[in-house]
Amino acid sequence: MEVDKAGSDMPDTPPRALIAPATLRWVALVLVTALITLMFFGMIRSFLIPLIMAAIVAELSRPLYRRIRTFLGGRRHLASAVTLVLILVLVILPVILIASIAAQQALGLSRSVVMIVNSLTASATEAALPDWIPYQEDIDDLGPEIANKVADLITAVARYMVATLSSLSRGTALFFLDTFIFLYAMYFFLQMDTPVMTQILRFTGLAAETQTKIAERSVSVSRATIKGTLVIGVVQGVLGGIGFYVAGIDGATFWGVVMGIVSIIPGIGPSLVLSIGVVYLLAIGQTGAAIGLGLWAGLVVTTIDNILRPILVGRDTQMHDILILVSTFGGLGMFGAVGLILGPVVAGLFVTIWTTLAEAAAMPPDGAHGPPETRKVTG
Structure with a gap:
């Protein structure tokens, strides 16, 4: 009985000829999956x-x-x-x-x-300019x-x-x-x-705990942002438009929409538009209407934010005002009118993903508790 000399020394691994087809099949599967996915999203874009x-x-x-x-x-x-x-x-x-x-x-x-x-x-x-003003011809042009x-x-x-x-x-x-x-x-x-967000995250390959955390935080941040910006913006826009209509300013509906949009600007909001309306009324001689609009703006429109925000937002996490501002205007530029909602939601997802990633990176490995210097090294 002959014994193969190399048989006992060779490791028990399949030949390369058997590995290559399996690798090619995986590559082909990935390429076909990517191609079909691109075709599908191109079809429903x-x-x-x-x-x-x-x-x-x-x-x-x-x-x-x-x-x-x-x-x-x-x-x-x-x-x-x-x-x-x-x-x-x-x-x-x-x-x-x-x-x-x-x-x-x-x-x-x-x-x-x-x-x-x-x-x-x-x-x-x-109108003629005084003689002492220089460069009058340039100013006239x-x-x-x-x-x-x-x-x-x-x-x-x-x-x-x-x-x-x-x-x-x-x-x-x-x-x-x-x-x-x-x-x-x-x-x-x-x-x-099961919400759509949770079902989509199942295809990411992330851990179940991470998927749940991302889904819950995304919904919480998006809900708080929409409540804190869209709902309050609508209320302030309606109240500001009513003030313009009662004061007799033309285009009250348009100015109400403008005030609802600019309400996302911290510290300014609809106050800027209302101040312009007050100045306009004073310029045309309607002092009583100007005083009434100023009181309406100061006592009702600008203070409703402080009343509604704690009620609507509650304990939900809200994004920073700067991020809300840029995401809302960025959403308007990219998606149009629906960007008022979609922009802050995308920003909420952005914050949630990076917050979850930072927490995952800061977690100690399994079995390690406490800072590295307090762990005991075992032999």
Whole structure:
């Protein structure tokens, strides 16, 4: 019986010819998975925003859905339908109406402001400057140019506001299709026992504890941010718009929308717009209306934040004001009007991911408790 001399010395490993096909199969699987994923997201990319908004609104509306489901005896489908109808009637339709009115008023105000600037420029050019002022010819030439630049700036800002607000109310088939996708997806998202965020995290390969922590913190930060910015902004915008309407200032709906947006700026908020309204009323001689608007702004509009924020935010973690500011304006620039909600949510996810990563990196290894210098070295 012959014994292979190399048999007893060779390690028990498969030949390279058997390893290479398995590696190639894994590479092919990864490539095919990536290709199909890219094709899928490329196919539904125009519906990603409605789907994401549906997931966000469904998570925020889940407490209301649960109360309605309990009231209806546990009927999930009927409770989801009733929740959708309430959101449609109480939130979506009023937002579309307000956006339409604000867009029309923004266009009208831009034309009025341009006419006022032109009239002021014409009056300024007719007025004679004192002889002791130097470079009078240069100043005379510079006046109309400044006026034109100011008019161009106002027109550009008004056009941006019109385009942003009109995206909520454009009567196109695409808008109605996006709305249908939003409502249809939200109908099923509400009935899910496991939130969409948690289900997506299951495919990341992270530990179950980390997945739960990320999902809970993301929802908490997003909820607190939306409550602390969007809801308070809407309340301050409505109150400020009412003040402008009672004072007789044109475009009260548009200015209310502006005050709701700038309410995210810490320390300034709608006070800046209200102050401009007070100065305008004083300039045209309406002193009583100016005093009333100033009192309304100081006693009601600017103090409502201090009353509502502790009630709405509660114990939820809120992001820093600077991060809320840049994420909201960044969301407006990237996503349009829905960026008012989507921007802070993305920022909340950003903070949550990096906070969780920092905590995971700071955790001691298994079996090690306390700082390194206090651990005993065993032989």
